[in-house]
Amino acid sequence: MTTILFKNANVFTGKNKDFEAIDFAVDTESGLFINQETKNADKVIDLKGKYVMPGLINAHTHIVLDPFFKIGGLSSVNAVKTGAVVNTYIAVDNLNKLLKNGVTYIRDVGSSDDIDLQLSKLEKENKITAPGIIGSGPALVMTGGHGVELGLESDGVDELRKNARTNIKNGARNIKLMATGGVSIDGETPHDIQLSVDEMRAAVNEAHHKGYTACAHAQGTEGIKNAIRAGVDSIEHGIYLDDEAIQMMLENDTHLVPTLMAPWAINQHPDKLPDFMVKKSLAVQEAHIVSIGKAAKAGVKIAMGTDSGTAYNDFENGSSEELEHMVKAGLTPLQALQSASVNAAELLKIDDYAGSIESDKLADFIIIEENPLEDIKAVQGDKIVYKKGKKVE
Numbered sequence: 377m378t379t380i381l382f383k384n385a386n387v388f389t390g391k392n393k394d395f396e397a398i399d400f401a402v403d404t405e406s407g408l409f410i411n412q413e414t415k416n417a418d419k420v421i422d423l424k425g426k427y428v429m430p431g432l433i434n435a436h437t438h439i440v441l442d443p444f445f446k447i448g449g450l451s452s453v454n455a456v457k458t459g460a461v462v463n464t465y466i467a468v469d470n471l472n473k474l475l476k477n478g479v480t481y482i483r484d485v486g487s488s489d490d491i492d493l494q495l496s497k498l499e500k501e502n503k504i505t506a507p508g509i510i511g512s513g514p515a516l517v518m519t520g521g522h523g524v525e526l527g528l529e530s531d532g533v534d535e536l537r538k539n540a541r542t543n544i545k546n547g548a549r550n551i552k553l554m555a556t557g558g559v560s561i562d563g564e565t566p567h568d569i570q571l572s573v574d575e576m577r578a579a580v581n582e583a584h585h586k587g588y589t590a591c592a593h594a595q596g597t598e599g600i601k602n603a604i605r606a607g608v609d610s611i612e613h614g615i616y617l618d619d620e621a622i623q624m625m626l627e628n629d630t631h632l633v634p635t636l637m638a639p640w641a642i643n644q645h646p647d648k649l650p651d652f653m654v655k656k657s658l659a660v661q662e663a664h665i666v667s668i669g670k671a672a673k674a675g676v677k678i679a680m681g682t683d684s685g686t687a688y689n690d691f692e693n694g695s696s697e698e699l700e701h702m703v704k705a706g707l708t709p710l711q712a713l714q715s716a717s718v719n720a721a722e723l724l725k726i727d728d729y730a731g732s733i734e735s736d737k738l739a740d741f742i743i744i745e746e747n748p749l750e751d752i753k754a755v756q757g758d759k760i761v762y763k764k765g766k767k768v769e
């Protein structure tokens with residue numbers, strides 16, 4: 377057993393409200409934080425002047441998509457015609473980028489060929505070094521619905537139930553549902569209602585019976601309310617939240633995963649993307665920011681997610697940049713840090729072993745130069761990343 381004591385750092389554990397001088401220790405073999413007597417550590421690392429926080433958790437990714445279309449086609453439009461081998465290559469490359477940039481856990485919410493589920497298993501068994509993965513397998517979508525490229529067409533309560541069970545059998549720990557249309561696909565709008573309350577509820581129940589979670593892509597107001605009524609654990613995107621939707625989320629303890637990076641990234645590249653996509657993306661951006669700010673002020677629990685894999689929405693600094701967008705939308709810097717640590721861990725149901733700097737939890741953490749509570753952009757700067765107690769090289 378090799379133990380390392382980290383001394384003199386300013387630490388945000390996920391549970392405290394400010395960075396505090398806390399010494400902490402890891403066991404590199406078990407990969408966990410441990411209680412360690414100073415004198416007994418095999419190695420001591422002095423982090424004087426540095427800031428330490430839990431590794432980032434990103435609750436909304438699509439690791440099989442290449443956001444820059446270098447290998448795959450135009451993501452989310454032409455998606456995943458490339459096949460399992462190429463998509464696995466893209467996924468592994470994306471996981472490496474996430475980890476190097478401080479993301480130590482993800483929830484993938486729409487994959488092809490169960491690539492997320494199989495890589496999740498390898499990571500859990502310590503056979504690959506990657507962020508931990510809560511996988512969803514293919515999203516469940518209505519016939520012809522949003523995200524069909526990364527989805528399984530399912531209509532009616534019976535098919536939703538059957539396909540949720542199949543995904544879980546294959547290793548899914550979350551069920552992804554499509555409650556509305558979206559931005560990245562032509563011929564639909566964010567307001568379109570897709571899966572019904574009854575259809576979604578059938579799948580949500582299957583997830584909950586196993587102790588797992590369900591989430592819904594839900595952009596328009598009615599679809600958002602449908603998904604909350606169906607009992608999902610999180611609303612993804614939540615572009616058009618009204619006061620009633622926010623109240624329903626508070627009453628049902630529904631998390632919100634904003635993915636502000638998704639429209640922002642599209643809007644930075646209007647000349648390179650199809651007109652329909654840019655038009656819809658520009659149309660939603662302002663409402664999206666207002667919705668997220670309102671929800672944050674009302675006390676809705678927010679978990680960080682980027683939708684990385686959609687157009688120009690990268691796996692590198694995207695997660696850190698999402699935090700900046702959240703603060704611009706109205707979250708406090710503390711809420712932003714919580715969204716990427718304890719809140720996301722709670723949503724993913726991994727909070728008993730990850731998401732905070734505490735003994736017996738996974739020693740996933742990042743070391744940064746400046747205090748992100750003073751300037752959230754500090755998370756975007758140079759960082760040293762530890763995954764399961766080992767430095768990521």
Ligand SMILES: [Zn+2]
Pocket residue numbers: 436437438485486683
């Ligand atoms: Zn998505």
